Amino acid sequence: MTAGLRASGATRIAPYLTAGDGGLDRTLELLRAVEESGAACVELGVPFSDPIADGPTLQEAAARALAAGTTLDGIERTVRAFRDGGGTVPILAFSYLNPLMSGGSAGALGRRLASLRQAGFDGVLIPDLPLEEAPVLSALAENHGLCATLFCAPTTTDERLARAAEATRGFLYVVGRTGVTGANTAVSHTSSAYLERVRKFSGDTPLGVGFGIRTAEQVAAVGEHAELAIVGSALVAAIHEAGSGGGGDATARAVERARTFMASLVL
Numbered sequence: 001m002t003a004g005l006r007a008s009g010a011t012r013i014a015p016y017l018t019a020g021d022g023g024l025d026r027t028l029e030l031l032r033a034v035e036e037s038g039a040a041c042v043e044l045g046v047p048f049s050d051p052i053a054d055g056p057t058l059q060e061a062a063a064r065a066l067a068a069g070t071t072l073d074g075i076e077r078t079v080r081a082f083r084d085g086g087g088t089v090p091i092l093a094f095s096y097l098n099p100l101m102s103g104g105s106a107g108a109l110g111r112r113l114a115s116l117r118q119a120g121f122d123g124v125l126i127p128d129l130p131l132e133e134a135p136v137l138s139a140l141a142e143n144h145g146l147c148a149t150l151f152c153a154p155t156t157t158d159e160r161l162a163r164a165a166e167a168t169r170g171f172l173y174v175v176g177r178t179g180v181t182g183a184n185t186a187v188s189h190t191s192s193a194y195l196e197r198v199r200k201f202s203g204d205t206p207l208g209v210g211f212g213i214r215t216a217e218q219v220a221a222v223g224e225h226a227e228l229a230i231v232g233s234a235l236v237a238a239i240h241e242a243g244s245g246g247g248g249d250a251t252a253r254a255v256e257r258a259r260t261f262m263a264s265l266v267l
């Protein structure tokens with residue numbers, strides 16, 4: 001995955017989708033649509049009742065997905081169906097720790113990582129994983145053939161940035177600003193000083209910048225320093241808006257909106 005990102009040259013888009021928002025059948029079609037739209041990789045969000053780092057848009061999307069009965073097993077079946085249908089875009093399970101550990105008994109996390117891999121996931125992104133626990137989790141993920149992608153934020157000290165950059169796999173997720181996710185609190189730019197500081201520690205590791213990105217201009221600005229622009233809330237909101245309400249084929253409208261939104265991110 002890393003080699004592909006570095007080699008491609010241009011900034012690429014990593015869309016975030018909340019799995020099960022609108023139902024898992026819709027998620028399957030959205031995966032196909034974003035792959036066809038040129039996504040570099042997909043963050044597939046596992047809905048959770050207490051998503052502490054998420055703003056209102058993604059909280060609501062998670063609540064809708066849970067209300068629709070979405071489970072991690074169901075999400076795995078969806079990714080399996082996507083792979084069986086020939087889908088190749090890398091998919092990262094974006095999940096808080098709790099759903100991954102909910103098997104209860106010792107070894108539940110390892111079993112879950114194994115089944116994610118079997119389903120066709122390539123990696124995991126766990127926003128509430130403490131850096132102190134990352135080496136253990138990363139080793140476990142690696143044993144199961146998954147990469148564990150770690151985060152840094154503007155408040156991360158140099159010392160912790162060095163550790164995160166060293167331990168991350170795939171890319172380093174650079175949280176663009178403090179606060180929670182959400183396109184409505186977009187910053188017009190993430191300071192170059194911050195991204196240059198991150199780059200000092202990350203070397204050749206690709207950087208993925210996320211939080212508040214919703215326009216092609218922002219994607220281009222991010223592209224001066226990073227390989228990936230991660231787009232969550234704005235895309236999830238656009239899809240939901242197009243796909244809710246009755247009449248006609250709501251999923252077809254949602255999927256079409258995902259395509260036009262992805263296209264709108266390219267200058």
Ligand SMILES: O=P(O)(O)OC[C@@H](O)[C@@H](O)c1c[nH]c2ccccc12
Nearest residue numbers: 053127181182210211212231232233
């Ligand atoms: O929604 P935004 O502002 O576009 O930000 C990306 C984001 O959605 C995704 O990467 C994400 C969803 N939940 C998170 C929790 C923490 C960090 C990142 C995330």
